Amino acid sequence: MLFVSDNTAPVHPQVWDAMRAADAPDAPYDGDALSQRLDAAFSALFDRECAVVWTSTGTAANCLALATLVPPYGGVVCHDDAHIEQDEAGAPEFYTHGAKLMLAHGPHAKLTPENIAAVVDPIRDDVHRVQPCTIAITQATEQGCTYTPGELATLTAYARAKGFSVHMDGARFANAVAHLGCSAAEAGPAHGIDTLTFGMIKNGAMGAEALILFDPAKAAEAKRRHKRAGQLQSKGRFLAAQLLAMLDGDLWLANARAANAAATAIAGAAVHRLLYPCEANEVFVRCTAEERANLRDQGFVFYDWGPDAARFVAAWNTPAEAAQALAKAIASL
The missing domain is CATH 3.40.640.10 (Type I PLP-dependent aspartate aminotransferase-like (Major domain))
Known part of the structure; x- marks a missing residue:
């Protein structure tokens, strides 16, 4: 379950269609x-x-x-x-x-x-x-x-x-x-x-x-x-x-809303761990090296953010189920 970066997301089908039409x-x-x-x-x-x-x-x-x-x-x-x-x-x-x-x-x-x-x-x-x-x-x-x-x-x-x-x-x-x-x-x-x-x-x-x-x-x-x-x-x-x-x-806005919604779900489970307010599609969370290892063992992929924190990024295609699973995992740390 990828939360490394929104750069990991695929190309939106509407964009592929437009590029094919431009060919x-x-x-x-x-x-x-x-x-x-x-x-x-x-x-x-x-x-x-x-x-x-x-x-x-x-x-x-x-x-x-x-x-x-x-x-x-x-x-x-x-x-x-x-x-x-x-x-x-x-x-x-x-x-x-x-x-x-x-x-x-x-x-x-x-x-x-x-x-x-x-x-x-x-x-x-x-x-x-x-x-x-x-x-x-x-x-x-x-x-x-x-x-x-x-x-x-x-x-x-x-x-x-x-x-x-x-x-x-x-x-x-x-x-x-x-x-x-x-x-x-x-x-x-x-x-x-x-x-x-x-x-x-x-x-x-x-x-x-x-x-x-x-x-x-x-x-x-x-x-x-x-x-x-x-x-x-x-x-x-x-x-x-x-x-x-x-x-x-307004595909740009619909995609951003979807990414933000996934990030908000994650942030809601990490309120007392948040380094910064979640106002876009990134969530910065305080967690120890042991806790980060625990999350990775459950299949979550993300970046460490210094010695005692992690960054989770939601994308336009992040499944609600994946965001909810991460939220649950963070809440149970």
Whole structure:
């Protein structure tokens, strides 16, 4: 029973159908009819004009967004538990040609004006210091928590006052929207987010993520960087097909709701063990090495999360029976 990662989930049948339908002659690269539909489709979802660039990985999407926003001599403020710091192997620095990650700390892997100010206010405004110019946040965060619309409004107002741009890593953006019960716009773009990586692979796609630029004027630069980074695939219609299939009938939201429901069932049995609130599809639980071995002996597969904790991730296809079995097993530890 797999709770290692939502990346273990299969491709949703609706996505396979869309890719099969795309298996016909069309223009190469991003000149095909499906790729040409992306801007309008995502603009309708977010109720604002945007430009969309497909990528094959979340790492590429995040780093291309940062490279478009940040000069090589600039700084990116992110949480010290952020994926761009912990799990992207220096790719942000590589794609930006040297921009510095500036690490802030705060509960639930969230940034606030206060913990950002603690990092940026001591920096002298002179040529001897890297100057911050972008804030990077994650929705939902690496600790499975979400920014509310009110928190985002406060954060982006602070960013605008400081002259900072804002990038949102949305690897689990769909799960955040499902938890918040708000529109896709209210979960991020409505508050002045400059760029968003809308994660689809963890949520039912095969190999396509959407890099969304809410200033379409930046699209030309992003596309040049996209090509230079080796991301411009010659048969781009198959990536576009996946993104459009995920939007069709709000499949992205239905899948996220299913994953969140499974995680909520697990978290409900581990209330007194939870490291963080369960606000998406990840559950972080305090348990000893012996207890983790006990769970693995029962057939549950998951990651250790430090010496005294485990992480369980539900996916769009997690059977309710498996989630209930894990909940029962945790409750009986």
